[in-house]
Amino acid sequence: MALLNVAVDMPRFKIDGAKYKVPELDEPGAVDFAKQLIAMAAAGNDCSSEWIAAIRSFFTSNVANMTTKSPNVFGKRQAFPALRRMILAQLVKAWVTRMQRQLPGQIEEGLQQMFLELYEAHRVVAIRKGIMEYFHISKAGGTSWCHAAKNNGCRAQIYDSAYICQISQFDDRVRWLNNNFHVRRTGRGARWGSWGRAKRVTNLTSCAQRHEFAALMGYQYFSNEYTLHEGFEDPANVGICHQFFNVILIRHPHKRLLSHLKFVVLQMKWDYRNNDLFNRTFWGTDSEFWDQFGPVLVDNYMLRGMLGETVYHAPIGSLGAEEIARARAILQQYDLIIDLEEGHDAVDQLIELGVGWPHTLREIHDKDSVKAAQRLNLTYDPYLPRDLDFLYDRQAPDMEWYNFGRVLVRLDELLMSVVAALGAKPLPSLDLRELHGNPRAIHCGLFRRGPRLPGSSDERWMPNDFFSKVTAEMLAARQAAAAKAAARAKAVRAAKEAAAAAAQGQGMQAAGGRGLQGLDLGGEGEGRGGGGHSLTHPPSHPPARAPNLTTSTKEEGVQGLECSECMCLGSSTYCNMQNMFLCS
Incomplete structure (x- = not known):
């Protein structure tokens, strides 16, 4: 009940002069409407026929009337969600307390229409925005x-x-x-x-x-x-x-x-x-x-x-x-x-x-x-x-x-x-x-x-000229980033291949000098056991390798890059995100 009261009282902050940003209460008539709802509740007249009529009048005159036609897309772009929740909180509070969880029959039809009009305001404003x-x-x-x-x-x-x-x-x-x-x-x-x-x-x-x-x-x-x-x-x-x-x-x-x-x-x-x-x-x-x-x-x-x-x-x-x-x-x-x-x-x-x-x-x-x-x-x-x-x-x-x-x-x-x-x-x-x-x-x-x-x-x-200009700029930036990323990935691969070749050559030289003496014919090396470890001592195994994902990405601007080369392009926030999240 206390939290319902918070929802009911929220407009009071603005009405009482608190520096709260509540754009819907800046709309003409909104503060007066909120004051009317507060006064009705104080008099025990909320959830009455007069209360329902006041709500329906405000929403239909300020947002939208119920109609079977296409919505008016040029109307007000404010659905008054804070006031809507204030209204519903008043209703639930009255239903739990004064009404003893029973709706009077004489207001049921009006309440149904009120609910439909509250939803219509929500729906139409979403379309307008x-x-x-x-x-x-x-x-x-x-x-x-x-x-x-x-x-x-x-x-x-x-x-x-x-x-x-x-x-x-x-x-x-x-x-x-x-x-x-x-x-x-x-x-x-x-x-x-x-x-x-x-x-x-x-x-x-x-x-x-x-x-x-x-x-x-x-x-x-x-x-x-x-x-x-x-x-x-x-x-x-x-x-x-x-x-x-x-x-x-x-x-x-x-x-x-x-x-x-x-x-x-x-x-x-x-x-x-x-x-x-x-x-x-x-x-x-x-x-x-x-x-x-x-x-x-x-x-x-x-x-x-x-x-x-x-x-x-x-x-x-x-x-x-x-x-x-x-x-x-x-x-x-x-x-x-x-x-x-x-x-x-x-x-x-x-x-x-x-x-x-x-x-x-x-x-x-x-x-x-x-x-x-x-x-x-x-x-x-x-x-x-x-x-x-x-x-x-x-x-x-x-x-x-x-x-x-x-x-x-x-x-x-x-x-x-x-x-x-x-x-x-x-x-x-x-x-x-x-x-x-x-x-x-x-x-x-x-x-x-x-x-x-x-x-x-x-x-x-x-579509408009601004859209065309900005879209072209972003596409060019993504393509440039993709080309740079591909070149960088190619250089990294080449360096790794060269290092591997050099290491292999050195290993062959060493093996030739040793004969069979240096060969490892088996043993208890790491990697045989599972990945578990105790909670008291940190593990010493080498870093786990990333999954070998080979599916190419399909996102705009990164076509042709292999999954292991995925990186932040365009408007992505998480630069260099791990393969398992970036590649699908």
Whole structure:
């Protein structure tokens, strides 16, 4: 009940003068409508016929009327998701308390129509916006979500083999690890080692600039794996970009943290190609090591991303009640929230009705950490922090935020399940089951018309000179990078072949001088046993070899390169990702 009250009271922060960024409350009449709902609840008149009529009047006059015709694509691009969840929280709260879990018969028909109109606002605004910004919380299903976008025919800048799906010009790359610490510890650099470089390397920093670029390029989907926006100078100003249809996947903080730690350990083992160095660095670590190496990973990662670049890089232990409240208010404004812990049936319904995608996460199985570890002969436990429970306890702010997110997800599920029972469809003129398996026909579901600039008279996105120019520049850059990579790989192969030939020649000379005396006729060499090792002593076996993958990549700009030559091209974030993730 307490978390329902948080959802009900969220607009009060803005109304009472708190410096919260809530774009939907800046719309004409929105604050007055919120005040009306608050007053009705205070008088015990919420969930009445008058309450239902006020809600229906606001949404139909400000967003869309129910109609069997094609939606008006030129209308307001604001679905009021925070107010929608406030309304549903009021309803659930009244149903549990005052109504004793029984709906009065006289309001049932009005409630059904209200639910349909709330969903219609959500659906029509998604069509009007035509582009999704997905906030990718690392290790919370973002790779699979990008893969789903591809399966549903969404236009994106590039679908690389790692399924990152970012816009390279935005610099939304992760800043996970402290490279300076890693260099001091190992003498070598670390991938993702840009923690501390808070500012994005781009001129496209405002929401308006980001939307203009993405809209001109016609992208229907992109992801952001760094932080939310416009909070670099003033963290109080951070928030979502209302110009986009905003989606986020959330996950239990402890599961997310464990997955993140395993992923980094796995990647470091691959990168080092040196078991001795890997064992010296990661065997038997503790929270103090990770506080220095990956501070953002182990201290409320989800909250930090929600609150902008400055909070992302804030000292460990500095997040508290104020940050939790601000992040909750931001989360309530998302158009769609999905909890990975809810199970496939609930998630499928949210995806199908929420964005009009028939291909859901159920079909996708990316980045299996168990299989990846087996390929590298890696057992995770000895390399995870010894005091992992201490780190779990430190995620309390993330847990408070996540628990509130679960309530918001349940409110969204309530809406979608009711309208599904009433026969609502995301695209009434199309049968998603018939489109299943044909991404070109799906056209990214509700975003099928693509993005348009504010005030555009076009009913759908149209190619333009800016699009042609930028596309040509990116293609040329990818081709140049591919040629350079091929030349570098060829040189490396030649050097290895020359070294092997020289070593073979020296070996033959030595063998000729020794006769049979130096031949190894058998023995107890390494490699006969399994890959296991104890938890008290690091293993001494040589580095595990990478799987020999020979399938050529098919991604744009890297045709002709063998799998072992895969690397970061175009807008991919994870440069030089291991073969098992980059090659398919």
